[in-house]
Amino acid sequence: MSTPSVVLAGGGTAGHVSPLLAVARAVERLVPDARLSIIGTAAGLETRLVPEAGYRLRTIEKVPMPRRPTRDMLHFPARFGQAVRDAAEILRSEEADVVMGVGGYVCTPVYVAARRLGIPVVLHEANARPGLANKLGHRFAAFTGVAFEGTPLKGAEWVGMPMSREISQLDRRSARSEALQSLGLDPEKVTLVVTGGSSGALSLNRSIEDSLNDVVGTGAQLLHLTGRDKAITDDSGTLLELPGYHQREYLDGMQLAYAAADLIIARAGAATVSEVAAVGLPAVFVPLPVGNGEQELNARELVAAGGALLVKDEHFNKSWIRRNILPLLEDRSLLETMEQQSASRGITDADERMARATLRAAGHELDDAEAGQ
Known part of the structure; x- marks a missing residue:
């Protein structure tokens, strides 16, 4: 079975980076030789947290959607288009089999790039009120996991919040x-x-x-x-x-x-x-x-x-x-x-649930040894 290439996307705050890293570690536990890389921006906490966790960070420009008519709105289409092209270049260079995103500014162009390239998208929504990036990505996602059961994303699965095992496995x-x-x-x-x-x-x-x-x-x-x-x-x-x-x-x-x-x-x-x-x-x-x-x-x-x-x-x-x-x-x-x-109401294996969904979307079927971990 070929080694899956998993690209994870997200950043900005610890609320995005922490669950992303938890899923990355769970993928590694299930498939130790999986190839992982992370797409973020050059301005968020991911610039420190991702390298500290031992993962390679690729960056694209942060392009927030203007919420009101300003001069920035005139430049948005060109900047967003460039971010999509940059994301696509990264996905091609990583030979990505799947994209797993956690929302935030960086994810929208990555989701769009993945769809254009025919790469399946898996996403996790941390908040009970979904963000714009995940609302968009959910429309064509292969799998959407949510931290809270009542999150209004039709068809999403309640998986809980990926978190560090020091906390999730705490007795x-x-x-x-x-x-x-x-x-x-x-x-x-x-x-x-x-x-x-x-x-x-x-x-x-x-x-x-x-x-x-x-x-x-x-x-x-x-x-x-x-x-x-x-x-x-x-x-x-x-x-x-x-x-x-x-x-x-x-x-x-x-x-x-x-x-x-x-x-x-x-x-x-x-x-x-x-x-x-x-x-x-x-x-x-x-x-x-x-x-x-x-x-x-x-x-x-x-x-x-x-x-x-x-x-x-x-x-x-x-x-x-x-x-x-x-x-x-x-x-x-x-x-x-x-x-x-x-x-x-507690869920202690959200990281593994998201990792398994990500690997399934990548076409990687876990063998008996991996499935039993």
């Missing part, structure tokens, strides 16, 4: 003790983790700061990932210290936080929602109050299942925390119920 119970020790936390206390992502969330930080005495007053401990350059300080400018309160700007390896936590408060990015369900972690989601409301949609199904709470950013304050968070910290049985409901 929180067996990893808890080591994680707590690694983070310097008390193994006897209920643990609340708060994160606004790597860049942090000032509104979350302010509300948590206002509620610190209430939270630690329950006997719980709080690990607060404030975000870079958003440390909480006292009136003198010194890093705020309080018994039961632990803050870091950033944590390299969220699996540690997931293992240590009994409850997490976070934004509702697609990756975060999918990860907490995969590991069965009760959550409180505070969707980012900008954009087109996709974060609230991302959280909807997990909240409906009873695995999470949802609160608008403007309502997340000291009063809301007292009414909704403190009772959870004081009653482990409530958290255990949420944990079960969260796990019921």
Whole structure:
């Protein structure tokens, strides 16, 4: 059987690059001699993350579709046409058997180029509200996988979110003790983790700061990932210290936080929602109050299942925390119920599901040894 050539496309943010890399690794596990390459732009996080992961990055120009009449609209057709030609040249040079895309600006010209060359397209949509690139690609895709069951792409298959195996295969119970020790936390206390992502969330930080005495007053401990350059300080400018309160700007390896936590408060990015369900972690989601409301949609199904709470950013304050968070910290049985409901919506093998779909579209039938991996 010939060695498949798989070209993956996507980039810009970690929300695109991370699932792309997870699928690439799954393809390698299934077919170790598969030829893989990745198409991105020269401006996104893929310029760092892809080479760090050991993959070759090919780039084309980022050509966003103008949303309103501007001078850029006049230049769009020529720039987009050139991006399609550049993508086609890469696909030919890689002798691509299949294109697997995760959406974003880079994917539209790659999808178009693949269709013109007769190369099958497989795509994954991470958000409950699909992006423009994947709406286009879905029209002729051989397979579309979605992270959320209710995503409005007719005929798409609910596969979950491809993620790192450090998270998807995490056994929180067996990893808890080591994680707590690694983070310097008390193994006897209920643990609340708060994160606004790597860049942090000032509104979350302010509300948590206002509620610190209430939270630690329950006997719980709080690990607060404030975000870079958003440390909480006292009136003198010194890093705020309080018994039961632990803050870091950033944590390299969220699996540690997931293992240590009994409850997490976070934004509702697609990756975060999918990860907490995969590991069965009760959550409180505070969707980012900008954009087109996709974060609230991302959280909807997990909240409906009873695995999470949802609160608008403007309502997340000291009063809301007292009414909704403190009772959870004081009653482990409530958290255990949420944990079960969260796990019921979790999918832990999305990376492999997408890899298998990609290889099928490439015409590569897995032999018995590969299929059993």
